[in-house]
Amino acid sequence: GQSLEQPSEVTAVEGAIVQINCTYQTSGFYGLSWYQQHDGGAPTFLSYNALDGLEETGRFSSFLSRSDSYGYLLLQELQMKDSASYFCAVRSGYSGAGSYQLTFGKGTKLSVIP
Amino acid sequence: EAGVVQSPRYKIIEKKQPVAFWCNPISGHNTLYWYRQNLGQGPELLIRYENEEAVDDSQLPKDRFSAERLKGVDSTLKIQPAELGDSAVYLCASSPTPGGPEQFFGPGTRLTVL
Numbered sequence: 001g002q003s004l005e006q007p008s009e010v011t012a013v014e015g016a017i018v019q020i021n022c023t024y025q026t027s028g029f030y031g032l033s034w035y036q037q038h039d040g041g042a043p044t045f046l047s048y049n050a051l052d053g054l055e056e057t058g059r060f061s062s063f064l065s066r067s068d069s070y071g072y073l074l075l076q077e078l079q080m081k082d083s084a085s086y087f088c089a090v091r092s093g094y095s096g097a098g099s100y101q102l103t104f105g106k107g108t109k110l111s112v113i114p
Numbered sequence: 115e116a117g118v119v120q121s122p123r124y125k126i127i128e129k130k131q132p133v134a135f136w137c138n139p140i141s142g143h144n145t146l147y148w149y150r151q152n153l154g155q156g157p158e159l160l161i162r163y164e165n166e167e168a169v170d171d172s173q174l175p176k177d178r179f180s181a182e183r184l185k186g187v188d189s190t191l192k193i194q195p196a197e198l199g200d201s202a203v204y205l206c207a208s209s210p211t212p213g214g215p216e217q218f219f220g221p222g223t224r225l226t227v228l
Contacts, residue, residue, distance in 0.1 A: 020153075030215075031215055033215045033216070041221065042118075042205070042219040042220060042221050042222060043157065043207075043219045045215075045216045045217065045218070046217070048215040050215075055136065058222065061149045061223070079138050085180070087157075089156070091215050093213055094168070097215055099169065100212070100213025100214075101120060101162070101170065101213055102159070102213070102215070102217065103159075104156030104157050104158070105156050106154070106156050107154070107155070107156050
């Protein structure tokens, strides 16, 4: 089976930096995706890491350590609009079968306060 | 580019009644997914289509759920009969590559079973 662990809630101050961690256990691991979902909205793709290291996209960065089965999403210069739920999702499968799937964590609810 | 379209946005039904959800994916996206998202949880895959073929329906409760994707474009998910535990948001997503890390989600249908 597959399992993902991420904190259920995080609160941070506007303008600050926050890190949301994700640990996973899976077979056939290919990479780790991050999605953002505002209340009542659709999940939207933020980033994907297939290799170890840091990927930066504007104010958001994502990190992966395959040996530690661990990743995180880093949000800098927090804005009120960043208040949302953030999901890590493991991409797994077998290249021989040409089939991959995303398994989502339970999400971390980020509250940004003034 | 138009996003993933779903209808209806909200549906309230009595238990044991049937219900259907419709999804039109992004043009050119051959892969279509149906997810169920319970409150405070991440999306859980119900079924994945490659064109008109259901390639992963292992998580679909086949006694009451059915899905179709005629002509490999839009798709319908049906529940008959609905149970109280089916109350959730049903999300449709599409991706340009099979099992790709970036999936594009629709706004979802919020189902309430009374």
